[in-house]
Amino acid sequence: MARPKSDLPDAAALAALVDAEGRLAVRVTPGAKVEALAIRDGQLTAKVRAKPQDGKANAAVRALLAAGLGLAPSRLELLRGETSREKQFRIVD
Template sequence: MARPRADLPPAEAIRAVIDGEGRLAVRVTPGAKSEGLELVGGRLLAKVRAKPEDGKATEAVRTLLAAALELAPSRLDLLRGATSREKLFRVDGF
């Protein structure tokens, strides 16, 4: 059985929460039953199936963000939060 597609908000809505320096703060829920991004109160919440081990959840978030922003995953750099639920990414070229 195929996995359902991730629930993603419009790219413009996500771009609206990127600050002037191209930084994007994300709150992550690893090990979720479904994957998706959600905007709640001006904050971006990410749910990923990957477990928080060996950077798997961080890479899953990077892939999910890249798909939502229609960018290559290599254009998203993790600035802070490699082992935390609170992550800060820099969006290259924003």
């Protein structure tokens, strides 16, 4: 059975959360049943199926954010939170 499409908010709403230096904070829930991005009270949350082993969850979050923002995953750099649920990414040129 095919996996359902990820639930993503509007790209403009996601872009509005990016600060002037191109940074984006996100709270991650690894090992979720569905992949989704949501904005609640001005905070971006990401749910990914990947388990937090060997960087798989970080890669899944990067891919999900890239899809939501309409960017290539290589344009997102993990700045902070490699082993934490609270992560910060930066959009690079």
